[in-house]
Amino acid sequence: MMKLTLKASTNSLKASTVEMKGVNKKSRVKRIFESYELYLFLLPAIIYFIVFQYVPMYGVLIAFKDFTPSLGILGSPWVGFENFTRFFDSYQFWDLIKNSLGLSIFQLIIGFPMPIIIALLLNQMIHEKYKRFVQTVIYAPHFISIVVLAGMVFVFFSDKGLINSVVTLFGGKAITFMSEPSWFKPLYIGSGVWQETGWACIVYLAALAGVSPEIHEAATMDGANKWQRILHVDIPAIMPTAIILLILSVGNLMNLGFEKAYLMQTPLNQPAAEIIPTYVYKVGLQQAEYSFGAAVGLFNSVVNLILLFIVNKTAKKFSGSGLW
Template sequence: MKVSVKDNTEIVSPVVLRKYTYTKKILQNYQLYLFILPTIIYFIIFHYLPMYGVLIAFKDFVATKGIISSPWVGFKHFERFFDSYQFWRLIKNTLGLSVLQLIVGFPLPILLALMLNQIRSEKYKRFVQTVVYAPHFISVVVLAGMIYVFFSNNGLVNNIIMIFGGEPISFMAKPEWFKPLYVASGVWQETGWAAIIYLAALAGVNPELHEAAVVDGANKWQRILHVDIPAIMPTAVIVLILSVGNIMNVGFEKAYLLQTPLNQPSAEVIPTYVYKMGLQQAQYSFSAAVGLFNAVINLILLIAVNKFAKKISGQGLW
């Protein structure tokens, strides 16, 4: 929209000016937009369009009728899940496993990154990094197989226990051992890889800060406490928010592979329950309702923790 005035000049309205400026910026940086276009397409196809299928959680889905023609049942499947004898057990197992994994697994990458950052020998530092990063590239199936081999009745761990005069332990049969094995194996596999983001944050610390601290008489521990830790704190807050927001999504593959008929009371979590109900028993609507409930809880936790973290530290996702 253009407005004419007496001296025959034209004044462009602010709305048109903003649109022109925005379009000009896009054209000037079109390479960057083309670069992220595949990622946008991926998220649209595999994350946003499938959300249409959430409707089956509120229907009695019949494959021959399709999603639209299947009859509406409202919250029937949610009520069935809430009234199920497995509801509280699933919540307890899922939250218990996730919270334990968060408590143990969240601070360790920070500690590892701080220790690696203090190593002055580049050869030794690269060697340690290679050793701690390597487990990340082991597939979950192989990791589960290793756990079975090491912790079976005739495995390496029980052989060591018997050498020292102890009694063998049925690690894979006792429900109380499932969480320690799950969490410990996750720490071993992912701690080194998770430390990379903190090492990147530490690499951005201005060396002049350390030099000034040394001049002021600060020792190594004081420099870590007052220079390094504040530098990685924003990154740690973001990682913590994302971890809490994903707390109900326990790794399905490892939980399913480590399940046995004897440890199932402690090993059954919501993702494995959804898999069994949906794919093994073909209860698609019910499993979709359970999965939607799980996603809603994650969303609520993500928003709540982000708000709390932003209020306390000033850092947040948005």
């Protein structure tokens, strides 16, 4: 009797669960139709990603083929992982990995904390006019194009540029910034920090603006100074935003800016300036080795994807915040 009662209650529970799922599904569909205007706003973004992000994935097939333009993607013969093996066996493989990872990691270590520091400092400014002036000045470099920025780097740091003119004026010896491979990394990272720090801190300023003034007032009443309020109020407030942006940054760790690296390359600094994106451009387009270039680019994307999953899982484990 007890078994029959237990079985009946189990069946009843399953039926109610199925019924609840059906109700939830209907209510979800109903809510979508009731708010269809809001979902229409998503339509342009969905179309954009389908046309420009998902449809081009079809072209990844050439990484596994000996692509010939006259035969097309489907007509070209399959070669499997031959292009990947060729890249892994190349004498440039480890140099490219070292240059790309080294540049990316240093850029992340130096460039990622800077917007947070600037946002915290700006948030503590009392004089509004001076604060807006500083914000305008540090935002402005973001709107300079990469071509102009590379030109500015050459104007300032070339053998007869502004920096060397000042150095020689005071009796020093001119420094070959654009010829020494060891100077490429500092110039690349420094110019990137100068250009993007002000723009990147907007997100953190928005997060800090959401902190209730009452929390700061309560902390002040408890005897907290500015540093303690930054440490215990402001930083925890922007931490979820910082974690999400860190995950996205690590997910694009290998996607260095091709344009600036290519424009800043010279024949003498190329051993340190050659990275995977510039190598793909030179081999895949300039030398018309489309399959090999696609294979190198696909390898780069897979590494980024793996890093994204690892960092997201690690962030969720230690902080509870993640992309999914």
